[in-house]
Amino acid sequence: MRHPTVPKARLSGWARAGENGRRGISSDHERKREVDAMYGRRLISCAAAVLLLVAAAAMATTIDVSQPVKVTDSSYYERGESIVYDGTNYWLFYGRSATCEDPYASGNPDIHDYAIYYKKAPTVPGLAGATAVAVPGATNCYLGETGAAVVDGNVWTFGTVPSVSFPGARSIYGWYTGNSGSSWTQVADLWDNLGNGSAHHSETGFDGKLYIMGNNPESYSGWYTKWTDDPTAGPITWSTPIPLNTTTNHVNGTGHFYVEGAGLYIGVMRTSPTQVNYVLEYVAGPPEGWTELCSAASTAYDPTLFKVGLTTYVYAQAPWVSPSQYIIAWSGDLATVLSGSSVPVTEGGYDTNGWVDMWPIGFTDALGVSYLFYTSERDEPTAEGTGNIWYLEFDWDPSLDHYTYIQEAIDGATGTTIDVAAGTYTEQVTIDKSLDLIGAGETTTTIEAPAADRAGSVVAVRTGAPGPTASRACSSAMSMMSVARSLDSIRRRSRTSPPRSTRAGESGSAEIRISRSTTTR
Numbered sequence: 001m002r003h004p005t006v007p008k009a010r011l012s013g014w015a016r017a018g019e020n021g022r023r024g025i026s027s028d029h030e031r032k033r034e035v036d037a038m039y040g041r042r043l044i045s046c047a048a049a050v051l052l053l054v055a056a057a058a059m060a061t062t063i064d065v066s067q068p069v070k071v072t073d074s075s076y077y078e079r080g081e082s083i084v085y086d087g088t089n090y091w092l093f094y095g096r097s098a099t100c101e102d103p104y105a106s107g108n109p110d111i112h113d114y115a116i117y118y119k120k121a122p123t124v125p126g127l128a129g130a131t132a133v134a135v136p137g138a139t140n141c142y143l144g145e146t147g148a149a150v151v152d153g154n155v156w157t158f159g160t161v162p163s164v165s166f167p168g169a170r171s172i173y174g175w176y177t178g179n180s181g182s183s184w185t186q187v188a189d190l191w192d193n194l195g196n197g198s199a200h201h202s203e204t205g206f207d208g209k210l211y212i213m214g215n216n217p218e219s220y221s222g223w224y225t226k227w228t229d230d231p232t233a234g235p236i237t238w239s240t241p242i243p244l245n246t247t248t249n250h251v252n253g254t255g256h257f258y259v260e261g262a263g264l265y266i267g268v269m270r271t272s273p274t275q276v277n278y279v280l281e282y283v284a285g286p287p288e289g290w291t292e293l294c295s296a297a298s299t300a301y302d303p304t305l306f307k308v309g310l311t312t313y314v315y316a317q318a319p320w321v322s323p324s325q326y327i328i329a330w331s332g333d334l335a336t337v338l339s340g341s342s343v344p345v346t347e348g349g350y351d352t353n354g355w356v357d358m359w360p361i362g363f364t365d366a367l368g369v370s371y372l373f374y375t376s377e378r379d380e381p382t383a384e385g386t387g388n389i390w391y392l393e394f395d396w397d398p399s400l401d402h403y404t405y406i407q408e409a410i411d412g413a414t415g416t417t418i419d420v421a422a423g424t425y426t427e428q429v430t431i432d433k434s435l436d437l438i439g440a441g442e443t444t445t446t447i448e449a450p451a452a453d454r455a456g457s458v459v460a461v462r463t464g465a466p467g468p469t470a471s472r473a474c475s476s477a478m479s480m481m482s483v484a485r486s487l488d489s490i491r492r493r494s495r496t497s498p499p500r501s502t503r504a505g506e507s508g509s510a511e512i513r514i515s516r517s518t519t520t521r
Contacts, residue, residue: 061400061413061416062416062417063412063413063419064401064421065418065419065421065425066395066396066402066404067392067421068346068374068378068390068391068404069391069392069393070128070388070389071119071127071128071373071391072094072096072132072388072389074096075386076096076098076101077101077103077107078094078386079114079143079359080114081146081361081374082094082147082148082157084149086150086153088122089120089121090122090123090126091119091148092120093118094116094117094144094146094389095116095117095141095144095145095146096114096116097114098113099111103384103387104323104356104377109144112140112141114139114142114144114159115134115135116135116141116146116157118132118133118181119131119132123365135157135175135184136175137175138159138175140161141159141160141161142159145160146158147159147204149203149204149205149210151231152208152230153178156174156176156203156205156210157176158174158175158203158212159172159173160172160194160199161173163192163193164188164189168196169199170193170196170199171188171190171192172194172217173187173190174190174203176231176232187232187236190212190231190236191212191226194214194216200214201213201215202255202257203257204257206259209227209228210228211226212225212226213266217241220243221249223243223244223249223268224242224244224249225290226239226240226241227239239288240288242289243290244266244280250278251270251271251272251273253268253275253301255267256268258304260307264281264282265281266290266305267279267304267305267315268303269298269300269301269317274297275297276296276298277295277296277298277300277303277338278292279292279305280293281293281334294339295338296330300317300318300328302359303317304316304317304360304361306362306364306372307362308370309368311333312331312398313331314331314337315337315338316329316360316372317329318360322354323349323355324347324348324349324355324356324357325356325358326344326345326347326349327346327358327372328343328344328345329342329343330342331343343399343400345360345372346374346402346404347404350381350427353382353383353384355376356376358376360372360374361374362394369395370393370394370395371393371394372391372394374391375387375388375389378390380426382450392404395421396419406427406447407427410430417435417436417438418435419438420438420439420440421440422441422444424446425446425447425448426449428450
């Protein structure tokens with residue numbers, strides 16, 4: 001529950017010209033005009049030893065902070081999402097457990113009682129407000145993992161259910177609709193005899209065909225793909241299954257298709273004989289097969305391959321470091337996307353509290369906007385909730401570190417500019433080092449104290465001084481305070497004091513604006 005009055009801090013103020021040199025602005029006036037028009041950014045500058053920071057040169061590194069959007073909200077665990085666009089609507093499919101309401105810290109979501117649900121909307125942001133609908137008959141699915149495809153105007157979803165022919169194994173089933181969900185047709189045994197403990201799969205529509213990728217199907221060892229021209233036919237005519245690698249096939253692990261124009265690709269992580277990430281490209285042949293574009297040793301799981309912007313590919317996946325799972329990513333062209341080091345995308349926790357962010361799926365909409373969907377147990381920073389489907393709009397430079405909490409970005413910053421996207425960040429922030437904290441505007445980027453701590457401060461600046469003055473809170477009752485003043489002076493200033501503005505080209509410090517706002521329940 002949100003309370004009617006909650007302390008908030010709003011990011012505002014300007015740094016001196018040249019603070020944000022990475023944007024390449026050549027003069028004070030040009031900088032102000034360009035930033036006003038393109039970014040609307042506001043700047044906080046804080047120092048660890050003294051409350052004054054006048055930057056004389058551009059910062060060496062930038063960290064981006066933006067918040068995910070919660071798309072589903074059932075009290076039962078939700079996971080295993082897939083998304084497609086049929087030319088009119090975006091369809092998000094995912095599994096919802098029939099029994100599990102606990103996160104990994106207190107329960108076991110790794111069960112097979114998931115039913116497939118979907119949301120549809122004409123825009124990706126519209127999915128959050130769309131009604132969740134169950135796919136008839138799509139129950140008891142392995143770990144809630146789903147697939148999706150559009151073939152010949154039909155929208156498909158897929159899941160692995162208990163096999164009829166092979167007790168103890170799994171079979172890939174499909175369900176399709178040609179009338180926007182008014183009715184669904186079930187197609188059984190698209191691929192049978194997948195292992196009950198490794199029944200991972202992926203599906204896509206490409207070149208007018210349905211392509212399926214299965215892990216150890218029909219007693220094959222490793223990953224295989226096959227396709228059909230008409231998945232609605234009875235019986236279906238399938239191509240000959242082919243392995244992802246004809247020499248040493250990729251055994252176990254997880255993977256997903258990625259389609260771009262006339263190209264079909266796979267991002268896959270194998271687990272045996274060693275754990276390795278791969279990017280593969282489809283060759284229609286003859287002979288039909290998959291060719292390796294790049295590979296690298298892996299310590300993470302559940303990869304997804306997608307594109308951000310015109311030229312940058314992203315390979316994201318989720319490492320597990322007890323008690324949390326989080327998301328990392330590499331970026332580059334298709335031949336180098338796995339080169340170099342990964343960067344963080346989500347934290348999988350806050351401070352000492354860990355939770356699970358897992359199963360990322362990248363998707364680019366018809367307008368070229370890229371999103372990263374994933375399952376997350378995030379709730380309050382100090383406590384996790386049931387897993388639900390979330391997404392991040394992937395609008396930052398993929399080569400830069402990214403966080404979803406301001407404090408986590410500060411903790412990881414070293415001589416860094418932190419760009420904070422629009423949103424209300426429910427956390428209490430302690431700044432204990434020199435950095436530039438840039439918001440998207442005073443009215444759009446807000447730090448709000450958690451409801452449980454609404455009587456406390458929103459932002460604390462640690463000065464490093466000895467004794468009880470070493471950490472002083474910037475009171476939420478103050479509407480504007482200059483970091484050039486002492487903390488005692490800041491705390492005594494009236495709420496009606498006029499703001500002391502530092503504009504581009506002027507000397508002096510930047511400012512912190514702290515205000516109390518009224519929110520609705």
